[in-house]
Amino acid sequence: MSNLPSWVEGYAVRQAAAGVPAWLAETRKRAMERFADEGWPTAKLEAWRHTSLQALQQQAFAAPAEAKAVAPYGQADSGLWMVFVDGHFAPQLSRLGTLPQGVQLRSLHQALAESPDALQQAFGAETDGASPAALNLALAADGAVLQLERGAVLEDMLHLVFIAATAGAASFPRNLVVAGPGARATVVEHYIGQGGEANLTNTVTRLRLDQDANVTHLKLQNEDLQAFHLGSIDAVQARGSVFNSHSMSFGARLARHDISTDFTGEHCESLLNGLYYVNGKRHVDHHTFIRHSQPFCTSREYYRGVLDDTARGVFGGRIFVAPGADKTDAVQRSDSLLLSRLARADARPELEIYADDVKCAHGATVGQLDETSLFYLCSRGLDEAHARHVLTYAFAAAAISRIESDALRNQVIGAIRALAPAELGDL
Amino acid sequence: MLSIKDLHASIDEKSILRGLNLDVKPGEVHAIMGPNGAGKSTLSQVLAGRENYNVTKGTVDWDGQDLLAMPIEERARSGLFLAFQYPIEIPGVSNAYFLRAAVNAARRHQGLPELDAMDFIKLAKAEMKSVGMRDEFLYRSVNEGFSGGEKKRNEVLQMILLQPRLAILDETDSGLDIDALKVVADGVNRMRSPERSMIVITHYQRLLDYIVPDFVHVLAGGRIVRSGGRELALELEEHGYSWVMEGGKDQKGAAA
Numbered sequence: 001m002s003n004l005p006s007w008v009e010g011y012a013v014r015q016a017a018a019g020v021p022a023w024l025a026e027t028r029k030r031a032m033e034r035f036a037d038e039g040w041p042t043a044k045l046e047a048w049r050h051t052s053l054q055a056l057q058q059q060a061f062a063a064p065a066e067a068k069a070v071a072p073y074g075q076a077d078s079g080l081w082m083v084f085v086d087g088h089f090a091p092q093l094s095r096l097g098t099l100p101q102g103v104q105l106r107s108l109h110q111a112l113a114e115s116p117d118a119l120q121q122a123f124g125a126e127t128d129g130a131s132p133a134a135l136n137l138a139l140a141a142d143g144a145v146l147q148l149e150r151g152a153v154l155e156d157m158l159h160l161v162f163i164a165a166t167a168g169a170a171s172f173p174r175n176l177v178v179a180g181p182g183a184r185a186t187v188v189e190h191y192i193g194q195g196g197e198a199n200l201t202n203t204v205t206r207l208r209l210d211q212d213a214n215v216t217h218l219k220l221q222n223e224d225l226q227a228f229h230l231g232s233i234d235a236v237q238a239r240g241s242v243f244n245s246h247s248m249s250f251g252a253r254l255a256r257h258d259i260s261t262d263f264t265g266e267h268c269e270s271l272l273n274g275l276y277y278v279n280g281k282r283h284v285d286h287h288t289f290i291r292h293s294q295p296f297c298t299s300r301e302y303y304r305g306v307l308d309d310t311a312r313g314v315f316g317g318r319i320f321v322a323p324g325a326d327k328t329d330a331v332q333r334s335d336s337l338l339l340s341r342l343a344r345a346d347a348r349p350e351l352e353i354y355a356d357d358v359k360c361a362h363g364a365t366v367g368q369l370d371e372t373s374l375f376y377l378c379s380r381g382l383d384e385a386h387a388r389h390v391l392t393y394a395f396a397a398a399a400i401s402r403i404e405s406d407a408l409r410n411q412v413i414g415a416i417r418a419l420a421p422a423e424l425g426d427l
Numbered sequence: 428m429l430s431i432k433d434l435h436a437s438i439d440e441k442s443i444l445r446g447l448n449l450d451v452k453p454g455e456v457h458a459i460m461g462p463n464g465a466g467k468s469t470l471s472q473v474l475a476g477r478e479n480y481n482v483t484k485g486t487v488d489w490d491g492q493d494l495l496a497m498p499i500e501e502r503a504r505s506g507l508f509l510a511f512q513y514p515i516e517i518p519g520v521s522n523a524y525f526l527r528a529a530v531n532a533a534r535r536h537q538g539l540p541e542l543d544a545m546d547f548i549k550l551a552k553a554e555m556k557s558v559g560m561r562d563e564f565l566y567r568s569v570n571e572g573f574s575g576g577e578k579k580r581n582e583v584l585q586m587i588l589l590q591p592r593l594a595i596l597d598e599t600d601s602g603l604d605i606d607a608l609k610v611v612a613d614g615v616n617r618m619r620s621p622e623r624s625m626i627v628i629t630h631y632q633r634l635l636d637y638i639v640p641d642f643v644h645v646l647a648g649g650r651i652v653r654s655g656g657r658e659l660a661l662e663l664e665e666h667g668y669s670w671v672m673e674g675g676k677d678q679k680g681a682a683a
Contacts, residue, residue, distance in 0.1 A: 371479075376515040378499035379475050380525070380585065381532030390520055390528070394568075397519030 007170070008032070011139055021116045024123070031126035032138040038131040047130070050314040050346050051256055051285040056228045061170035061200050070165045070194055077407070079157040080105070086164065087171025087201075088142050093161075102152030102183075108143040108174055119145065122176045124206050124234075129258060132230045136204045140174035143203075148183035148213075157408065161190045164227060167197035175205040179213035179241075186216040188408065191231075193224025193251065203231045209241035211265065216244040218408055220415055223251035225282065232258045239265025239294075246403055248412050249276040249284050250419060260289040263297040263325075274303035275399035275412075277419060278311035279339075285314040292321040292328045295355075301332040304399040306392055307343035318350040319360060326357040334364040337395045339388070369395075389420055428453050428624055429474075429494075429593055434485035435649075436466075436473050443469040445649035447485070451593065454621040458635055458660060459628045461646035462668040467628045468512055470646070471597040475509040476502050503529075504536035506592030510582040510599050517569040522581070525569045526551055530588050554587050557617070559610045575602035583614040594618065595626045600634035612637030632664040645671045 011032060015025055040057055041048040070085055070093065082105070083093035089107035099105055111119055122145075126134050144160050162173055177187060191201055201223060209215055215235075223229050229252040235243045249255050261270045276284045290299045305313040315334045336345035347364035369391045377387035396416060403409040429451040436444040443466045451457055461467050473480050474487065476499035487494040494502060517525065523544075531541040542550065552562055558580045570578050579599055586594050596615065600608055615625070615638050627638055635643070635657060643659040644651045645668070653659065653671050663671065 373515050373517055375475075375477055375499065376511065376517070377525075377528075379503055379509055379511075380529035380589070381500050381503040381536070382528055383500045383532075384498075386528070390524075391517070394517055394519030401519075 007135075007139055010141070014141060019113070019116075023120055024112070024116060027123070027126055028138045031134040034126050035131050035135040035138060038134075040132065041130050045130075047287055047316060050312070051254070051283065053254075056200065056254065059198050059200070059228070060168070061198075062166070062168050070163050073161050073163065073190070073192060077159075077411070079159055081159045081161065082107070082144050083161045083163065084142060084171075084173060086166050086169050087162070087173050097156070100152065100154060102149035102180075103154050103185075104145075104147040105158065106145050108145050108176070109141060111145040119176065122178050122206060122208060124204070128234065129204070129232050132202050133204050133232045133258075136172045136174055136202050136232075139172040140204070141172065143174040143176070145176045146185065146187065147178045148180050148185055150180040150210075151182045152180065153183065154185040157186045157188055157405070159188045159190060161192070162201065162203070164191075164193045164195050164199035164201060164223060166199075167195040168199065169195065170200040170202065173201070173203045175203075177205070177207040177215065177217075179207070179209050179215050181210045182212045183210070184214045186405065186408070187218075188411075189217075189219045191219070191221045191223050191229060191251070193222075193227050196224060196226075198226040198228065198253075199224060200228045201230070203229075205231075205233045207233070207235040207243065209235060209237045209243055211238045212240040213238070214242040216246075216404070218246040218403065218412075219248065219257075220412065221247075221249040221251055221255055221257075222415055223255070225251060225253060225280070227252045229255040231256070233260070235261040235270070237261055237263050237265065237268040237270065240267045241265070242269045244271045244404070245273065246412075247272075247274040247276075247286060248415065249274070249286070250415060252282070252284070254283045256285045256287075258287050258289075260291070261299075262291040263294050263299075266294045266296045268294070268297040270297075270299045271402065272299070272301040272303075273399055273402045274315075275305075275396055276303075276313060277306045277308075277396070277416075278313055279308035281310050283312045283314075285316075287316040287318075289318045290320070290330065292319065292325045292330065292355075294322075295324065295326045295328065297325070298329045299331070301330075302399065302402065303334045304396060305334075305336040305345055306339065306396060307336060307345055308339040310340070310342045312343070313345045315345075315347045315364075316350065317348070317362070319352070319362075321351075321353040321355050321358055321360065323354040325355045328355060328358040328360065330358070330360045332362040335395075336364075336366045337392065338366060338368055339392065393420065428490060430488040432486045432488075434470075434473070434487065435483045436469055436480045437483055438469070438480050442483070443480075443649055444473070447646070447650055449644065449651060451624045451626065453624055454619075455642065456619065456625045456627060456638065456640045458638075458640035458643045458657075459626060459646050459651075460630065460632070460643060460660060460663060463630070465646045466649045467630075467646055468597055471509055471512075471595045471626075471628055474502075474507065474595060475499065500532065503589075504533055508586050508589055508591035508594045510579075510586055510594065510596045512597040512599075512601065514570045514573075514578040514582055516571045516573075518571045520569050521566055522569050523548065523551065523565040526565075526585065526588060529585060533589055551584075551588065554584060558584050558587070558614045560584060576604065576607040579603060579607065579611055583611050587614060587618065590618075592622065593624045593626070595628065597628045598630060599627075600629055600631065608634065609637060632660040635660045647671065
């Protein structure tokens with residue numbers, strides 16, 4: 001925990017700042033205490049058994065010294081763009097335009113300065129999640145706050161871009177999405193590295209969906225290949241709400257994603273869709289938790305991983321069906337494609353069912369490219385490397401096709417194309 | 428063009444081809460008939476380069492080149508085409524991409540400029556019409572959810588687009604109704620030319636009513652046991668395979 005002293009400094013400064021409400025100072029203090037007590041999660045914890053943070057702990061991370069100039073990102077596409085550099089909102093790089101009626105979008109920094117008490121419920125508690133989430137709560141200085149009133153619709157996609165610009169810096173973004181009854185929005189988080197060295201991003205996104213709200217969330221994790229990425233996405237869904245989550249994880253030497261949703265009302269729907277690619281010695285871990293607290297809710301969970309070289313992928317999927325949550329309909333699948341004999345994939349479903357009348361199905365596969373399909377492609381003149389790329393893409397395509405929006409799907413395809421050789425062309 | 432001599436091949440230690448001889452000259456259409464398990468599909472797969480099969484003896488000369496030493500894709504690029512008995516479904520890859528990648532691999536080999544997406548689509552649509560495929564099949568995943576007949580049409584479409592020098596049709600007639608059979612046969616017949624050869628593998632003589640071969644061979648027990656003109660197919664139809672296998676001791680004319 002060599003980093004803690006330097007982080008505590010920033011924390012102390014924030015705590016001492018004028019105008020910090022008591023509840024926030026108290027929550028942050030308890031969160032810091034929790035992290036100081038627990039430290040980083042270790043392999044002794046079941047949910048962290050396959051993911052060691054030792055390399056992270058040996059690394060010293062700096063606080064970014066000054067605002068860095070960064071290359072523009074994504075601005076060619078339509079939509080709202082909110083750019084954060086080393087965790088801090090950069091208005092000059094952002095494009096917010098005019099927001100529709102009933103939609104409020106601010107940086108967390110601004111929102112805490114303007115109306116902190118209104119955020120108390122959305123902000124979260126120090127007991128949420130694992131210890132990195134508590135550390136985020138203690139240290140989070142900025143992020144995006146999106147609030148939609150009853151029936152408000154944000155037609156444009158909101159893109160949140162988090163750029164790790166300073167080499168070796170740590171950042172702790174915290175994003176809050178509050179969707180009122182019947183509100184709709186699509187939020188895309190991009191994580192990219194321009195620092196070229198081991199950064200740490202410890203991020204938390206919290207979403208509250210009121211009755212019949214509909215939120216699509218996509219996270220495109222494209223950090224530098226030396227970076228550490230720890231992220232939590234936690235949703236709470238009221239009756240009739242729909243939450244679609246897409247976790248696209250391609251970068252970072254170590255990425256851990258904790259994604260959860262809690263059905264607190266009946267007739268909720270949720271899709272947790274995931275796609276990851278790791279090569280070299282990299283490591284990616286997804287842990288999901290779907291809490292079926294109420295009856296008549298539907299969850300669909302599909303994770304696909306492509307692993308090459310000596311990389312490792314972990315999927316832990318927990319589904320909890322509370323007593324009385326009858327007519328629960330849950331499907332969970334994890335499919336991994338190993339491109340190398342030394343790559344390794346672990347998948348662990350965990351179903352806890354305390355209701356009688358439920359449909360819960362789960363399955364996991366770990367496999368290699370199909371020899372017959374390879375033969376077919378080669379017999380049409382494609383060389384073996386090309387054929388392998390085509391079939392690997394085809395495996396990933398199943399996850400991409402679950403992204404409903406064409407524009408969003410094309411962005412993900414663009415990110416994948418950047419990983420693949422040019423010969424794949426317009427596949 | 429293609430000269431197979433004393434070919435022996437096995438899979439999982441089980442010997443399937445046991446001394447097969449066949450000579451195919453430019454422009455010739457050879458039909459290979461035979462009972463189930465005779466080795467018909469093994470022959471086509473070995474020629475295309477499937478690695479599951481072990482060639483234990485024999486040679487295959489392909490225009491002066493050792494075919495068996497060539498990688499799968501090189502065989503394809505040099506003009507050898509296999510229409511699969513069971514075409515493979517590849518979910519997630521559009522037929523348009525697949526077809527264009529195949530055509531451009533062949534064009535690169537021939538030193539021709541590659542076709543871009545627009546030019547290719549134009550070409551493909553025209554040819555699809557000729558085999559009775561709707562445009563939408565370009566944008567669907569390769570063979571995914573295609574009916575048996577649609578898959579076979581897609582194989583014939585690939586053959587037409589690739590313009591091979593030697594096409595091997597492995598039971599392309601199986602699972603086709605008479606209308607689809609005519610469309611497929613029509614596509615094949617339009618491909619016939621003095622430079623292009625074909626090996627038509629079939630269990631039934633029905634296909635040979637539409638694709639009239641120059642030679643008919645009967646494959647049984649891993650060898651060609653009888654060869655003749657197209658009248659041999661009619662005799663087979665009349666008497667069944669047991670007739671040939673009983674009298675199939677002499678292998679003269681196998682290298683017709």
